[in-house]
Structure formats: structure tokens, C-alpha cells
Amino acid sequence: MGNSFSGVISPSISDARNLSSLTISDNQFAGEIPEEIGALTGLYEFSASDNRLTGPLPSALGRLAGLQILDLHNNSLSGEIPREIQAWQHLSELNLAGNGLTGAIPPELGGLAVLNYLDLSNNLLTGSIPPGLQNLKLKIFNFSNNHLSGNVPPLYASEAYRDSFLGNPGLCGELHGQCPAFSRWTAGKLVFILWLVLPLAGMILLIGVSRQ
Known part of the structure; x- marks a missing residue:
């Protein structure tokens, strides 16, 4: 972490089946995250923020049932957040900020019982905020600077959470300046x-x- 490593995450990473933590943040890794990463079933942390990763989040990430931390912020990832995330029942931190992710926020996020840190800011996400997110005990969350629309869930529709929704002109709630x-x-x-x-x-x- 914090070196000048470059290249791609090789598909041969599937051979490291006993790997529990993959931390390569603050480097110059490029290319797509390979589907083969799904073979690392013992992985509890995957941190690859501040790199040059591109392409979609592979659905194979859903096979990492023991994942606790997924931090991929500040890359150039695209596509939708896969619905397979429902398998991440041990996930406490999800940071996908600063990418080019599109589509809707998957309602499956509301079923991740131990999730307390969620940052989806600075993407291209559309649609409404799933009401099920009110089931989570989020200490930190940020949906700012996307293209979200509709009503802010009642639990978060207060001035205290205003900064978490800025930059979404289509959102409306009891937030000063937040109605379209x-x-x-x-x-x-x-x-x-x-x-x-x-x-x-x-x-x-x-x-x-x-x-x-």
C-alpha cells in the first residue's frame, strides 16, 4: 500500500486461496478486477482505493461471504453495483466513492445487518434510495453527488443528514434546499x-x- 506498483490484478490470484487480506491501495494498478477473485473465499478485506481500476464490479465478489471491508474508492469503475452483494452478511465497511458507477442503489444493501460505513458518493447512480437502508445502523454514510431522485427515507430526512445527500437535485425531503x-x-x-x-x-x- 502506498507504493508505485503498477500492472493488473492477475487472474492467477485465484491460486492464493488462503489469502485473507488484499490491500493494494495508493498504487497504479489498472485494468479490471478479475472474476477469479471470487475464489478467495477466505478474504475478509479487499482494499484497492486510489488506483486506476476500470470496468465493472465482478459478480464473483458475491462469493466472498466473509468479506468485512471493501474499499475501492477513487478508481474508474463503471457499471452497476451487483445484486450478489446480499451475500456480504459480515460486511461492516463499503466505500465505492469516486468512481463511475451507474444504475440504482441495490435494495439488498438494506439486508447487510452489520454494515455501519457506506460511501457511494461521486458516482453516476440513479433512481431512489431504498427505504430498507433505514434498517441499518449506519454511523457514516454518503450518497452525495450522484443523480438520485425521489424522496429521502424519513429516517434520514433531517438537517442532520443534509450533507450526505448534496448534489442530487432530484432528491426531495424535509431537507433545506434539497427539493428539486x-x-x-x-x-x-x-x-x-x-x-x-x-x-x-x-x-x-x-x-x-x-x-x-
Whole structure:
């Protein structure tokens, strides 16, 4: 960690079946995470932040049932977060910030009972925030700077969590400044339009009646 190692994570990593911790952060590793990483069934930590990793998160990560820490922030990963994450029942820390991940936040995250650190900020995630995340006992979480929309789950819809949702103009909740464009300006404009239209409609109705 913190060297200048480069190259790729080789598929031959599957031979290291007794590996329990793979920590290669702050290097220059590039390329995709190989599917063969799923063979490391004893892995409890995979930290590869601040590298140049690309491509999707392999579904084979779902085979790492004992994983406790997955930290891949500040890479160039893309694609969706795989639904196979439901197997990570021992995961306490998930940091995927600063990538190019797309798609929705998988509702399976709400079933990871011991998860207390969740950072999905600075990606391209869309859709709503799964209500099931309220089941978690999150000490730290961050969904800022994505393309999320819909309502903020009631548990998190307070000023105390405001910074965790910044940069998602489509989100709406009881957070100051967090509702989208249909706000005071839009509501005021609508009232003004109705103030003009309704009297005019009444005049037209009266004219029509008087002509009969």
C-alpha cells in the first residue's frame, strides 16, 4: 500500500486461496478486477482505493461471504453495483466513492445487518434510495453527488443528514434546499398563473351564458 506498483490484478490470484487480506491501495494498478477473485473465499478485506481500476464490479465478489471491508474508492469503475452483494452478511465497511458507477442503489444493501460505513458518493447512480437502508445502523454514510431522485427515507430526512445527500437535485425531503425545481419559485409561479387564468375563465363563462 502506498507504493508505485503498477500492472493488473492477475487472474492467477485465484491460486492464493488462503489469502485473507488484499490491500493494494495508493498504487497504479489498472485494468479490471478479475472474476477469479471470487475464489478467495477466505478474504475478509479487499482494499484497492486510489488506483486506476476500470470496468465493472465482478459478480464473483458475491462469493466472498466473509468479506468485512471493501474499499475501492477513487478508481474508474463503471457499471452497476451487483445484486450478489446480499451475500456480504459480515460486511461492516463499503466505500465505492469516486468512481463511475451507474444504475440504482441495490435494495439488498438494506439486508447487510452489520454494515455501519457506506460511501457511494461521486458516482453516476440513479433512481431512489431504498427505504430498507433505514434498517441499518449506519454511523457514516454518503450518497452525495450522484443523480438520485425521489424522496429521502424519513429516517434520514433531517438537517442532520443534509450533507450526505448534496448534489442530487432530484432528491426531495424535509431537507433545506434539497427539493428539486418544484420549490418556492415554481409554486409561486403556479399561483401567479392561476391568479391570471381563473378570472379570465370566469369572464369567458359569463360571456357564454349571457349569449344564450
